[in-house]
Amino acid sequence: MGHLYGRARATGAPIVLDRFAHESHNAIVLGQTGKGKTMFTGAEMARCFMRGIRVSGVDPLGDYRRLVKALGGRYVELGGGNGINPFALGATRTEAAFVGKLTLVGRLVVAMAGGLSRDERPALDRALRSTYDAAGIGPDPSTHDRRPPSLAGLVEQLAILRGGQVLAQRLERWATGSLASIFTADEPLPVDARLLLVGLDAIGDPDVRAVAQLAALSVLWDAIRRDKERKLVVVDEAWKVMRQPSGAEFVEELARSARHYHAGLQLSTQDIAEFLRSDFGEAIVKQCDIRVLLGQTPEGVDVLGRYFDLTTAERRSLLHARPGEGLLFVGQSHVAFEAKVSKREYEWLTTRPADLLGQSRSRYDAPNSS
Ligand SMILES: Nc1ncnc2c1ncn2[C@@H]1O[C@H](COP(=O)(O)OP(=O)(O)OP(=O)(O)O)[C@@H](O)[C@H]1O
Ligand SMILES: [Mg+2]
Numbered sequence: 001m002g003h004l005y006g007r008a009r010a011t012g013a014p015i016v017l018d019r020f021a022h023e024s025h026n027a028i029v030l031g032q033t034g035k036g037k038t039m040f041t042g043a044e045m046a047r048c049f050m051r052g053i054r055v056s057g058v059d060p061l062g063d064y065r066r067l068v069k070a071l072g073g074r075y076v077e078l079g080g081g082n083g084i085n086p087f088a089l090g091a092t093r094t095e096a097a098f099v100g101k102l103t104l105v106g107r108l109v110v111a112m113a114g115g116l117s118r119d120e121r122p123a124l125d126r127a128l129r130s131t132y133d134a135a136g137i138g139p140d141p142s143t144h145d146r147r148p149p150s151l152a153g154l155v156e157q158l159a160i161l162r163g164g165q166v167l168a169q170r171l172e173r174w175a176t177g178s179l180a181s182i183f184t185a186d187e188p189l190p191v192d193a194r195l196l197l198v199g200l201d202a203i204g205d206p207d208v209r210a211v212a213q214l215a216a217l218s219v220l221w222d223a224i225r226r227d228k229e230r231k232l233v234v235v236d237e238a239w240k241v242m243r244q245p246s247g248a249e250f251v252e253e254l255a256r257s258a259r260h261y262h263a264g265l266q267l268s269t270q271d272i273a274e275f276l277r278s279d280f281g282e283a284i285v286k287q288c289d290i291r292v293l294l295g296q297t298p299e300g301v302d303v304l305g306r307y308f309d310l311t312t313a314e315r316r317s318l319l320h321a322r323p324g325e326g327l328l329f330v331g332q333s334h335v336a337f338e339a340k341v342s343k344r345e346y347e348w349l350t351t352r353p354a355d356l357l358g359q360s361r362s363r364y365d366a367p368n369s370s
Pocket of ligand 1: 031032033034035036037038039040270323324325338339340341349350351352
């Protein structure tokens with residue numbers, strides 16, 4: 001059983017797919033701005049949710065807020081009064097989970113610090129353990145219920161370690177002041193919700209937003225590994241989190257291991273050249289059995305044309321594609337297709353300012369909604 005992805009352009013035949021029937025359950029949407037990535041991703045979320053698949057993800061620009069609210073899901077806005085504590089331990093209380101947590105927090109701290117010098121690495125490893133230690137938490141699962149430490153605790157530990165002072169200074173702004181509220185929380189994320197999105201558009205600074213995206217993904221990932229239920233994990237604007245080497249490495253790891261937890265990643269990216277140039281971009285695309293190419297700039301067509309071995313006619317079609325039109329690759333085969341959305345889906349997901357201003361219905365004509 002699957003659900004509708006769109007129609008074949010040549011025949012009009014509906015295309016129905018079940019990502020969980022494929023070896024990798026991941027999908028990626030590659031398209032220039034305004035060509036339908038959000039519309040496609042949101043419709044995919046809604047359709048999976050309706051089929052009983054658990055959906056979670058991160059929403060950097062607030063594009064999915066209306067959809068999530070309409071479907072009765074949970075939408076947690078970071079920076080708008082809500083935060084997440086990267087140190088909070090997930091539901092799996094094992095020594096291995098604790099060690100995994102140290103890796104996740106370490107990676108996040110590297111992103112906050114903008115990289116580490118050689119002698120900062122061991123200092124960070126030691127400081128992470130002593131930060132948990134100071135909160136009475138260690139590998140022993142019986143300590144995992146205790147109140148987790150915070151970034152401020154880590155800064156304190158680093159400040160007294162050889163090789164840690166400069167790093168402590170770089171982290172200061174994340175641990176105190178306005179940014180601190182993004183990375184501290186009284187409540188954990190409601191990871192049991194059937195539909196949960198973490199919204200980041202209240203965070204103005206794009207660098208901070210990229211780190212928050214990584215922090216939110218880490219917490220969601222903790223929850224995803226708990227069970228083998230089918231789930232969709234949305235990483236919109238993946239290239240933003242992948243600008244940080246530690247973020248790129250993390251997304252690649254998610255893509256590679258998602259299927260072990262019966263999870264499918266739904267990735268999208270606008271900047272194809274940057275994405276494929278990153279050390280991990282190509283590896284990620286290889287981990288996606290479903291690939292959607294939407295409208296492209298001439299540079300994008302060039303890069304994708306070579307990568308996907310597209311014919312001249314296919315390249316031209318991507319150059320002139322209307323929103324929602326493109327090529328759908330499933331495994332080795334591909335077809336020219338048109339993503340179809342219902343009127344309701346369109347209204348929940350449109351990002352066109354004219355639609356959002358609530359102009360009279362007769363003024364807008366959803367280009368290819370059914
Ligand atoms: N499948 C579709 N059917 C009908 N209209 C669509 C479809 N996809 C996109 N559109 C139209 O194009 C607009 C822009 O699409 P969307 O917001 O999905 O672009 P995007 O690729 O996410 O852009 P950005 O990279 O800027 O976020 C939508 O608001 C809608 O009006
Ligand atoms: Mg978008």
